[in-house]
Amino acid sequence: MLFILCIVSLLLSPAFLSPVQNDPLFKHIDDHSHEYIQRLKEWVAIESDSSDPSKRDQVEHMMQVTKDYILKIGGKVEMVELGDQEYSPGVKIPLPSVILAEFGNDKTKPTVCFYGHMDVQPAKKDDGWETDPYVLTEKDSKLFGRGTSDDKGQVLALLHAVESVMKFDLPVNVKLFIEGMEEVGSNGLEKIVEEKKDTFFSNVDYIVVTDTPWLSTKPGITYGARGNCYFFIEVEGARRDLHSGGFGGTVYEAMSDLVYLLGVLADVNGKILIPGIYDDVLPVTEQEKELYKDLIFDLKDMQRDSGVSKFLHSTKGDLLMHRWRFPSVSIHGIEGAFSGSGTKTVIPAKVIGKFSIRQVPKMKPSVVEKQVSNYLESKFAERKSPNKMKVTMVIGAQPWLANMSDPQYLAARNAVRRVFNVEADMIRAGGTIPIAKNFEDVLGKSVMLLGIGGPDDAPHGQNEKISMYNYIEGTKLYASFLQELASI
Amino acid sequence: MLFILCIVSLLLSPAFLSPVQNDPLFKHIDDHSHEYIQRLKEWVAIESDSSDPSKRDQVEHMMQVTKDYILKIGGKVEMVELGDQEYSPGVKIPLPSVILAEFGNDKTKPTVCFYGHMDVQPAKKDDGWETDPYVLTEKDSKLFGRGTSDDKGQVLALLHAVESVMKFDLPVNVKLFIEGMEEVGSNGLEKIVEEKKDTFFSNVDYIVVTDTPWLSTKPGITYGARGNCYFFIEVEGARRDLHSGGFGGTVYEAMSDLVYLLGVLADVNGKILIPGIYDDVLPVTEQEKELYKDLIFDLKDMQRDSGVSKFLHSTKGDLLMHRWRFPSVSIHGIEGAFSGSGTKTVIPAKVIGKFSIRQVPKMKPSVVEKQVSNYLESKFAERKSPNKMKVTMVIGAQPWLANMSDPQYLAARNAVRRVFNVEADMIRAGGTIPIAKNFEDVLGKSVMLLGIGGPDDAPHGQNEKISMYNYIEGTKLYASFLQELASI
Numbered sequence: 001m002l003f004i005l006c007i008v009s010l011l012l013s014p015a016f017l018s019p020v021q022n023d024p025l026f027k028h029i030d031d032h033s034h035e036y037i038q039r040l041k042e043w044v045a046i047e048s049d050s051s052d053p054s055k056r057d058q059v060e061h062m063m064q065v066t067k068d069y070i071l072k073i074g075g076k077v078e079m080v081e082l083g084d085q086e087y088s089p090g091v092k093i094p095l096p097s098v099i100l101a102e103f104g105n106d107k108t109k110p111t112v113c114f115y116g117h118m119d120v121q122p123a124k125k126d127d128g129w130e131t132d133p134y135v136l137t138e139k140d141s142k143l144f145g146r147g148t149s150d151d152k153g154q155v156l157a158l159l160h161a162v163e164s165v166m167k168f169d170l171p172v173n174v175k176l177f178i179e180g181m182e183e184v185g186s187n188g189l190e191k192i193v194e195e196k197k198d199t200f201f202s203n204v205d206y207i208v209v210t211d212t213p214w215l216s217t218k219p220g221i222t223y224g225a226r227g228n229c230y231f232f233i234e235v236e237g238a239r240r241d242l243h244s245g246g247f248g249g250t251v252y253e254a255m256s257d258l259v260y261l262l263g264v265l266a267d268v269n270g271k272i273l274i275p276g277i278y279d280d281v282l283p284v285t286e287q288e289k290e291l292y293k294d295l296i297f298d299l300k301d302m303q304r305d306s307g308v309s310k311f312l313h314s315t316k317g318d319l320l321m322h323r324w325r326f327p328s329v330s331i332h333g334i335e336g337a338f339s340g341s342g343t344k345t346v347i348p349a350k351v352i353g354k355f356s357i358r359q360v361p362k363m364k365p366s367v368v369e370k371q372v373s374n375y376l377e378s379k380f381a382e383r384k385s386p387n388k389m390k391v392t393m394v395i396g397a398q399p400w401l402a403n404m405s406d407p408q409y410l411a412a413r414n415a416v417r418r419v420f421n422v423e424a425d426m427i428r429a430g431g432t433i434p435i436a437k438n439f440e441d442v443l444g445k446s447v448m449l450l451g452i453g454g455p456d457d458a459p460h461g462q463n464e465k466i467s468m469y470n471y472i473e474g475t476k477l478y479a480s481f482l483q484e485l486a487s488i
Numbered sequence: 489m490l491f492i493l494c495i496v497s498l499l500l501s502p503a504f505l506s507p508v509q510n511d512p513l514f515k516h517i518d519d520h521s522h523e524y525i526q527r528l529k530e531w532v533a534i535e536s537d538s539s540d541p542s543k544r545d546q547v548e549h550m551m552q553v554t555k556d557y558i559l560k561i562g563g564k565v566e567m568v569e570l571g572d573q574e575y576s577p578g579v580k581i582p583l584p585s586v587i588l589a590e591f592g593n594d595k596t597k598p599t600v601c602f603y604g605h606m607d608v609q610p611a612k613k614d615d616g617w618e619t620d621p622y623v624l625t626e627k628d629s630k631l632f633g634r635g636t637s638d639d640k641g642q643v644l645a646l647l648h649a650v651e652s653v654m655k656f657d658l659p660v661n662v663k664l665f666i667e668g669m670e671e672v673g674s675n676g677l678e679k680i681v682e683e684k685k686d687t688f689f690s691n692v693d694y695i696v697v698t699d700t701p702w703l704s705t706k707p708g709i710t711y712g713a714r715g716n717c718y719f720f721i722e723v724e725g726a727r728r729d730l731h732s733g734g735f736g737g738t739v740y741e742a743m744s745d746l747v748y749l750l751g752v753l754a755d756v757n758g759k760i761l762i763p764g765i766y767d768d769v770l771p772v773t774e775q776e777k778e779l780y781k782d783l784i785f786d787l788k789d790m791q792r793d794s795g796v797s798k799f800l801h802s803t804k805g806d807l808l809m810h811r812w813r814f815p816s817v818s819i820h821g822i823e824g825a826f827s828g829s830g831t832k833t834v835i836p837a838k839v840i841g842k843f844s845i846r847q848v849p850k851m852k853p854s855v856v857e858k859q860v861s862n863y864l865e866s867k868f869a870e871r872k873s874p875n876k877m878k879v880t881m882v883i884g885a886q887p888w889l890a891n892m893s894d895p896q897y898l899a900a901r902n903a904v905r906r907v908f909n910v911e912a913d914m915i916r917a918g919g920t921i922p923i924a925k926n927f928e929d930v931l932g933k934s935v936m937l938l939g940i941g942g943p944d945d946a947p948h949g950q951n952e953k954i955s956m957y958n959y960i961e962g963t964k965l966y967a968s969f970l971q972e973l974a975s976i
Contacts, residue, residue, distance in 0.1 A: 226733065230831050239795020245714065245919020248846045249758055249816025250807055251796050256819055259750040266744060268871050270737055307727020307837070308739050310874035319738055328737025330835050331744055335828065338821030338842060343718050343883060345844060345919070347818050349795070354826060356833060358736045383756050386798035395831060431733020431833070 025483075026419075026476050028164050033472045036160050037143065039069075040471070041136035043118075043152045044145040050096070050119035050184045053087050059096040059180045062118045066155070066178060070101045073163040075176070077101045078200075082188040095187055096180030100200050103162055103174040111203050112408065112485060113175035115435060116155035116210040117182035120147040121460045128462040141468045148466040150459030151182070154210040154452050157471060161478030171486030175204060182211070186435065193442050205446075206408040206485070207439045210478075212429070212451030213459070214470075216296035219416045219477060220425035221409065222449030223402045224324065225433040229368045230356040230395035233261050233376060236388040238349040247347055255337055257385045258353045264379050265355060266329045270312045270322075272357070274375045280363045281327060288325075291426045292317040305456070324428035327363060331355045356395070358430065365396030400437040406446040407488040414488075415480035419473060452477060513971070514907075514964050516652050521960045524648050525631065527557075528959070529624035531606075531640045532633040538584070538607035538672045541575050547584040547668045550606045554643070554666060555587055561651040563589045563664070566688075570676040583675055584668030588688050591650055592661040599691050600896065600973060601663035603923060604643035604698040605670035608635040609948045616950040629956045636954040638947030639670070642698040642940050645959060649966030659974030663692060670699070674923065681930050693934075694896040694973070695927045698966075700917070700939030701947070702958075704784035707904045707965060708913035709897065710937035711890045712812065713921040717856045718844040718883035721749050721864060724876040726837040735835055743825055745873045746841045752867050753843060754817045758800045758810075760845070762863045768851045769815060776813075779914045780805040793944070812916035815851060819843045844883070846918065853884030888925040894934040895976040902976075903968035907961060940965060 029036075048062035049055045067077045082095035096119070123133035123146040131137040133146040147153070155178065162174055177200075181187045193201070214220035237254035238247075266272050297316045302308075313319040322328065336351040338344040359368050373391045380389045402409070404426060416424035429449075436447045452474025458464050517524075536550035537543045555565045570583035584607070611621035611634040619625040621634040635641070643666065650662055665688075669675045681689070702708035725742035726735075754760050785804045790796075801807040810816065824839040826832040847856050861879045868877045890897070892914060904912035917937075924935045940962025946952050 228733075228833065230833070237796065242794055242796075243919060244816070244818035244820070244844060244846060245716075245917065246811065247794065247796075248818045248844075248918065249810040249814055250790075250799050250801065251794070252756065252758070252798070252800060253818060255750075255821070256754060256756070259747040259819060260756075262743075262747040263751040268740065268744070268748075268873055270740070302738075306730055306735065306739070308725065308730075308735075309876075310740070311738050312740060313738065322737040323734065326737055328732070330732040330736045330741060330833070331747065331825075332732070332832055332834050333743070333826030333836065334822055335826075337819075337827070339823055339825070339827035341823060343842065343844075344820055345716065345718070345818070346820050348821065354831065356732060356736075356831075358732060385756055388797075429733065430736065431731060 025164060025168060025479055028167060029160070029472065029475050029479065032160070032164070036156065036472065036475065037136075037138070037468070040143065040148065040153055040156055043156065044136045044147050045134055047134050048119050048147070048180065049122050050181050051122050053093045056093050056096070059119050060094070063097045063099060063180050066118055067099055069159065070099070070176065073159065074166060075101045075103045080192060085187055098180070098189070098192055099176060099178040100196065101176040101178070103166065104170050105173055107203075109172050110205045110485060111173040111175060112206045112208060112482070113177055113201065113204040114158055114208050114210055115177045115439070116158065117151050117179045118155065119180045119183050120150070120152070121183050123464070130463055133464070138468070142465045143468060143471060144463055144465045146464055149213070149453040149457035149464055151211045153466040153471055154474070157452055157475040158210055158478045160475045161482065164475070165479050165482050170482065172482055173203070174482065175200070189435070190438055190442070193438060197443060201443050204443070207443070207445050207447045208408065209433070209436060209447065209449045210451055212449040213453035213455055213457060214451070215425050215427045215455055217454070218296050218422055218425050219420055219452070220427040221412050221416070222427050222429055222451070223404050223409065224361070224428035225400045225436060226324065226327070226358040226360050226430055227363070227365065227399035228356050228395055228397040228432045229359055229365050229372070229393055231354070231372055232392045232394055233258060233353040234350065234390045234392070235261070235353075236350040238347070241349045242347040244345040244347050251347065252385050252387050253347050254351045254387055255348055257380070257383065257387050257389065258334065258351050260383060261376055261379060261389070262331050262353050262355065265331070270328060272327060272329050274371050276371050277327065277357070277368070280367065282325075282361050284321065284325070289317070292320060294423060295320065295425050295427070323430040325360050327360050328358045329355060330358070360399050361401045363399070365393070365398060369393040369396065397432045397434060398437050400433060400440065400447075402447055406448070408446055408448050408485060411484040411488050412448060412450050412481055414484040415477055418480045418484070419476045450481065513652060513656060513967055516655055517648065517960065517963050517967065520648070520652070524644065524960065524963065525624075525626070525956070528631065528636065528641055528644055531644065532624045532635050533622055535622055536607050536635070536668065537610050538669050539610050541581045544581050544584070547607050548582070551585045551587060551666075551668050554606055557647065558587070558589045558664065561647065562654060563591045565589045568680060573675055586668070586677070586680055587664060587666040588684065589664040589666070590661065591654065592658050594661060595691075597660050598693045598973060599661040599663060600694045600696060600970070601665055601689065601692040602646055602696050602698055603665045603927070604646065605639045605667050606643065607668045607671050608638070608640070609671050611952070618951055621952070626956070630953045631956060631959060632951055632953040634952055637701070637941040637945035637952055639699045641954040641959055642962070645940055645963040646698055646966045648963045649970065652963070653967050653970045658970065660970055661691070662970065663688070677923070678926055678930070681926060685931060689931050692931070695931070695933050695935045696896065697921070697924060697935065697937045698939055700937040701941035701943055701945060702939070703913050703915050703943055705942070706784050706910055706913050707908055707940070708915040709900050709904070710915050710917055710939070711892050711897065712849070712916035713888045713924060714812065714815070714846040714848050714918055715851070715853065715887035716844050716883055716885040716920045717847055717853050717860070717881055719842070719860055720880045720882055721746060721841040722838065722878045722880070723749070724838040726835070729837045730835040732833040732835050739835065740873050740875050741835050742839045742875055743836055745868070745871065745875050745877065746822065746839050748871060749864055749867060749877070750819050750841050750843065753819070758816060760815060760817050762859050764859050765815065765845070765856070768855065770813070770849050772809065772813070777805070780808060782911060783808065783913050783915070811918040813848050815848050816846045817843060818846075848887050849889045851887070853881070853886060857881040857884065885920045885922060886925055888921060888928065888935070890935060894936070896934055896936050896973060899972040899976050900936060900938050900969055902972040903965055906968045906972070907964045938965075938969065
């Protein structure tokens with residue numbers, strides 16, 4: 001009885017409802033799924049935590065294992081050495097190699113380059129993991145382990161896809177650009193992209209980043225990301241911290257000025273009060289609105305995940321637009337004030353308030369910087385405090401927005417239809433994706449984010465996982481994409 | 489020539505302009521000043537830093553040295569053991585003994601009990617000291633070293649005064665209550681005061697605290713202190729910290745609510761905006777205003793010391809009244825937000841704003857608590873944020889105000905006139921002096937703060953010092969006080 005139920009539930013699972021089960025490419029992938037899971041298990045076991053200098057050899061080992069596998073399935077590999085990283089003053093540790101690989105070099109075919117990474121976030125059983133993070137554990141058709149979703153599982157799905165398509169015919173040239181320092185800021189990567197612009201990257205037509213999640217159980221293609229203008233407001237009231245007993249009531253307190261300035265950035269509903277800040281935001285088009293209609297997204301899931309009692313917006317479309325395509329301001333904290341537990345009767349002398357504006361196309365960081373500075377300076381002048389105030393923009397990361405009619409987007413949407421029999425979710429990231437903007441700026445190529453992670457994979461958290469469905473059907477998605485790209 | 493100049497400057501120094509140089513008591517003190525300095529040198533050399541558990545034996549050693557000296561000059565001593573302190577969970581270290589001592593027990597005489605402490609603040613040469621903090625160093629008629637002013641120098645001046653007066657006749661009974669944990673919160677002291685209420689303290693008429701500075705080069709008698717109502721405002725917006733990329737623009741941020749609430753506490757000029765907060769503040773009397781007229785106090789000195797460019801008040805009287813006898817509000821910091829250097833794109837889930845109100849007679853902490861809570865709750869309700877907000881008063885320390893016509897105040901003012909030929913500065917403390925309020929509440933005795941520290945002694949800072957003038961003339965002040973007290 002139990003057996004029959006299992007069979008029925010397997011038949012009803014989305015993978016088995018797909019209309020293309022007789023596709024020999026997909027059959028090949030299904031037939032090898034156990035091998036794919038076994039390989040992910042081996043790769044997850046390598047503790048390639050790039051944040052931990054004592055595990056740097058494991059990251060390099062992971063790069064070598066990846067290289068060996070690419071060679072085994074017929075790719076050509078160049079390992080680029082990046083030299084040393086100054087981990088702390090006077091302490092140098094080697095940076096892991098970067099993999100540049102290629103499958104095929106036929107000038108008549110289009111060339112697609114995939115980006116991924118083999119390093120992982122830190123993970124310890126003690127952090128609250130239910131299983132050993134470095135022992136892949138299958139439970140309820142999910143594969144738990146550090147790196148399963150971010151990004152070993154996604155890179156492996158791609159490699160298995162390439163291998164599978166090659167069993168038939170690889171209709172495009174495939175290049176791989178795989179690093180081992182993504183989780184700590186991709187040290188040295190920009191430099192390589194610059195250096196290899198006219199060699200490795202010269203014949204690349206499309207760039208695909210594999211390191212992204214879907215919005216729901218439906219595949220999502222990411223075509224945009226917000227930027228980040230990060231500001232410091234420094235207010236200085238005294239040369240040294242003062243005691244509230246000896247000075248309270250006699251001085252203009254820096255903290256008082258700072259909370260005033262942080263308080264005039266936005267109203268309670270998140271509307272930014274800086275004049276002109278919305279001027280350059282692209283208007284929402286009817287066509288864009290359409291994209292939001294079919295997205296599977298439940299505010300209640302987001303609520304459960306975050307513990308937020310009420311959002312600023314009550315409909316799916318409004319909420320996602322404000323996450324993805326409207327600017328927002330967030331106050332992150334204050335440096336220089338008392339931040340410990342308990343009590344301290346200090347009047348902080350110099351405090352630095354930190355906030356950032358997630359800006360969107362076509363907002364320019366240089367314009368935002370000016371708008372913010374002018375506004376805060378005029379607000380501070382109105383206040384007539386004798387303290388010193390300084391506004392600095394310390395990060396000015398640009399937003400990114402791709403052209404969805406580029407061929408690789410069409411190919412990806414076709415691939416989603418073919419594997420899943422649905423229209424792909426066209427989605428954006430609320431945060432910044434520096435690598436996408438960087439590829440676009442330096443190489444002038446079309447960039448797309450086509451990942452296979454689930455929305456609840458917890459890539460940086462405890463109990464990271466990828467579902468078997470995403471892992472195996474994601475392999476089919478990458479395989480189909482390679483074929484579809486050739487026929488656009 | 490140089491020699492003559494030195495003689496002239498010595499003759500012009502305040503000590504030598506005093507009209508009482510022929511007083512045999514003062515002559516005795518002057519004659520022994522080298523010995524007094526030598527003893528201070530020996531006591532400063534003992535690193536009785538109560539904050540450092542590895543130096544706890546030095547604190548106990550200091551208590552024993554003090555006991556031995558009291559015995560030597562004819563006092564009776566009881567050492568009270570306080571048992572262990574739980575320094576950190578599971579780690580116990582012994583608390584230093586407390587000295588209860590007495591000189592004389594004549595029921596016909598008044599009894600005065602002095603409080604002081606023998607522990608010191610931490611000090612290391614590396615902190616920026618120009619000399620070894622534990623080697624008393626004389627320079628420009630100042631004695632540099634940790635504890636010279638706070639409080640070894642003041643206690644020694646008192647002991648030398650008692651010894652000197654005894655050479656003639658001790659007209660009052662003197663008791664001493666000396667502890668070794670003042671700098672870290674006077675562990676166990678309240679309990680002893682309670683326990684010894686009906687024994688050691690039963691015949692005490694007056695309590696004098698030796699641990700205070702003057703406002704200027706003129707002796708000051710402290711008759712009041714402000715209280716402290718310390719508040720936490722906790723705002724909770726989510727269950728976990730959120731990323732500003734994924735959530736910025738979709739949630740009501742806790743930090744945004746918190747800076748709003750901290751921003752409505754006071755206006756830019758320090759005026760507290762909480763309704764009713766000034767209702768119970770005692771009105772300034774004409775007699776009180778008189779007290780401020782002769783105070784030697786230069787705003788420019790305070791400015792130099794603090795690096796503050798402009799104060800909230802421009803006259804000496806206004807400024808000191810706002811430091812001492814009007815309430816003030818200070819914002820100390822925020823717990824739970826990003827407080828490090830650099831950048832972090834976090835939306836903090838739960839933040840705790842910390843501020844305190846220095847309240848003054850006759851403001852009651854329980855009333856202040858209600859006024860603050862009601863105000864912040866109504867302001868938060870107006871804002872219509874769905875986040876959770878909670879106001880808690882975590883400290884409710886009362887202000888203290890003595891009756892300046894109590895006999896010990898008259899005796900102290902007489903003593904100042906006798907030694908310095910000036911009227912004493914009648915001053916207050918802007919901070920709280922828990923020990924004063926505690927003595928008054930538990931014992932119901934009149935309390936006075938008669939210290940001999942200078943206003944620029946840097947008792948908790950680098951290069952702590954006491955001037956030779958304050959140390960030796962301060963000894964005369966204590967000696968005179970003992971004699972004057974008998975004749976009131």
